[in-house]
Amino acid sequence: MATRSEGRGPRGRPAVLGDVAALAGVSAMTVSRVLNAPDRVRAETRERVLAAVRELDYWPNSAARRLVTGRSGVLGVVSIDTTLYGPATTLYCIEQAARLSGYTVSIASLSTLHRRSIQEAVHRLGAQSVDGVVIVAPHESAADGLLHLPPDLPVVAVDAGYDCPVPVAMVDQRAGAARATRHLLSLGHETVWHVGGPVDWIDASGRIEGWRGVLEAEGRPVPDPLRGDWSPRSGYQLGRRLAEDPSVTAVFAGNDQMALGVLRALREAGRRVPEDVSVVGFDDMPESAYYCPPLTTVRQDFREVGRHAFHLLLDRMAGEPAESRRLVEPDLVVRESTGAARR
Amino acid sequence: MATRSEGRGPRGRPAVLGDVAALAGVSAMTVSRVLNAPDRVRAETRERVLAAVRELDYWPNSAARRLVTGRSGVLGVVSIDTTLYGPATTLYCIEQAARLSGYTVSIASLSTLHRRSIQEAVHRLGAQSVDGVVIVAPHESAADGLLHLPPDLPVVAVDAGYDCPVPVAMVDQRAGAARATRHLLSLGHETVWHVGGPVDWIDASGRIEGWRGVLEAEGRPVPDPLRGDWSPRSGYQLGRRLAEDPSVTAVFAGNDQMALGVLRALREAGRRVPEDVSVVGFDDMPESAYYCPPLTTVRQDFREVGRHAFHLLLDRMAGEPAESRRLVEPDLVVRESTGAARR
DNA sequence: AGACCGCCTGTTAGCGTTATCGCCTGAGGG
DNA sequence: CCCTCAGGCGATAACGCTAACAGGCGGTCT
Secondary structure (H helix, E strand, O other): OOOOOOOEOOOOOEOOHHHHHHHHOOOHHHHHHHHHOHHHOOHHHHHHHHHHHHHHOOOOOHHHHHHHHOOOOEEEEEEOOOOOHHHHHHHHHHHHHHHHOOOEEEEEEOOOOOHHHHHHHHHHHHHOOOOEEEEEOOEHHHHHHHHHOOOOOOEEEEOOOOOOOOOEEEEOHHHHHHHHHHHHHHOOOOOOEEEEOOOOEHHHHHHHHHHHHHHHHOOOOOOOOEEOOOOHHHHHHHHHHHHHOOOOOEEEEOOHHHHHHHHHHHHHOOOOOOOOOEEEOOEOOHHHHHOOOOOEEEEOOHHHHHHHHHHHHHHHHOOOOOOOEEEEOOEEEOOOOOOOOOO | OOOOOOOEOOOOOEOOHHHHHHHHOOOHHHHHHHHHOHHHOOHHHHHHHHHHHHHHOOOOOHHHHHHHHOOOOEEEEEEOOOOOHHHHHHHHHHHHHHHHOOOEEEEEEOOOOOHHHHHHHHHHHHHOOOOEEEEEOOEHHHHHHHHHOOOOOOEEEEOOOOOOOOOEEEEOHHHHHHHHHHHHHHOOOOOOEEEEOOOOEHHHHHHHHHHHHHHHHOOOOOOOOEEOOOOHHHHHHHHHHHHHOOOOOEEEEOOHHHHHHHHHHHHHOOOOOOOOOEEEOOEOOHHHHHOOOOOEEEEOOHHHHHHHHHHHHHHHHOOOOOOOEEEEOOEEEOOOOOOOOOO
8 A cells, every 4th residue: 555664575665676576576577567567577476576566565766767768758848837827727637648648747937037047947857857847837938948948859839829839738818818809899989908927938928929829800999018027916906097088988907916906907997797888807717707797708728728738748658749839719708898989 | 858768878868877977977976975965076076967867857866865764755645534624724834835945745635534645645645655655544443543553654743732642733723712701791681692613523512622611611502513514504404403493693603614514504594694693604714705794714824834844744753752642822814794792 | 103083075875666578387289 | 317498596797877985196294
């Protein structure tokens, strides 16, 4: 049952291959075969070995195995702030998928968003000889860092933009933003203001592109996008500026948290949502349906992204000519924070 | 620069210790010493070796090192749903602290909250020979699983209750809940209703104890606690029941997300917050200050908890007689969701 | 002057596993 | 009857690193 407690080997230490072999009356090699290629051993012998394995509570030493095979069964995930809803969910789903396939996941958070930082993080994992790495760092500097990685190490990225040098799993940010913007225009709003994510964030850029694209295609005025930092606080601060401008009737926020801040700022300024101003968010966090009013938003399926990322990595590790990109389509979830423009 | 790309050894593969030794004109052992005990090598020799290390872009093979030293430089974190705010933040801070001390962190999420599940997760990590494990699973079944773990493997827990069999870092849930409850009573409310977390969750229990303790000490009626599942949705559903009861004037929710659901339910029922009903949450997520109204809540310093957990583990790994518990004091943050009871 | 000590470096022997090759046995074919 | 061949298993040699000991060299103490 327990890794190092019960079933100690004869030496008083955890049992090793040799102990199992001795107990089963076979050679070490046979035990190894039972564990790695069971059908190459006679059934009777196999049973005897397995009995010994159970009796001694033998667990293979992964370091020794790794040393000789070169593979570790460990994947690395390099990620920015895993406290954020998106990265946290993605990480969680990568880990789940990996676990089902027998992999363990090691993480390396980035302290700074510097190109060196990403390389350093990949190195930390590389030094632990991971079999592959998923990079969750939707940041320009990260994309830059992706260009200078060990070519032997299978690497895939998440949300690393439309022209990512490594295979990437991502939500179609442009499509999502376009959907949100079109929704607002269809309600009769003249144009849509945007509270975007931080400069240099790739998904922030993608959302801006999608938003701007629709406005331009429809021949609407394109206000300068405001830039926050994803936090509710920044949404609030920018929201106060928008609240002062009576011409603002529709706001598309780069994520739900900033949208929450915008909602609060509008409320404080006495502008009603959705009667006076419509607001759309991005992400669809579990909370968003309970904001006041419940938030219309763009749902990102992070679970899907995580799974895709893992399978892309699996392909790369198998040496297959992996697809270069898997796009996940986001959905617009219409709630009560958006309504018809007043005439 | 890159782990396996540039600076290949003479063999066309990544450089190994021997390659560095050959290039520097010393023995392998000297190279090893330069890396592990630099002051035991003459400065001049050291420089020569380091130059060779750089030239070949040598990175020690962690598997080989682990095989012979028995230590891996990897810590494991076993955690429930790392999507939840608390566990996610704790994990993040553990990783940060670990990184600063030169450790890598591997994660193992729990799929189910079963006693076997925790043991299985610890095993997965143990099989990868981690040096120690932090368990973030504030659940009764986890506490149970803690009793049957490899005694040789240093293990500490987070939020595993006041009578945890292993060293534990935790927020003083009782104190936090008591503070919230006293705050509401001090505003003149006759008693306080509670929307608690799921049964079997240890921190949910702690909060109930703290809440109940204050009510009993003050001789107030103690309503049956309602139990949600931490989600805003469950808070909303339970909130609707509370909203129907006109005697309810003060609600203490087990976390901010459920509090959000309660706020929404009250609003829909036409009961104003804080004029008719006061609401307190628990956690103080970044969003909470922007709910409507901004939520009075109990702030948990998860960063501090993560750091404590890591240092407890470090002590245990060093074989020191570690403290058995580190309590972090939560703070009451008063915002606008609580107000004086109406007479 | 000889014994001794400390500093620096090298030699040897594993750590626990799997790759590789080779041996043995028994069945089947000429 | 001998040869071949395949299945099943064992002996040996790595994998890359460090622990433990050994030795050489210069200086210090008696």
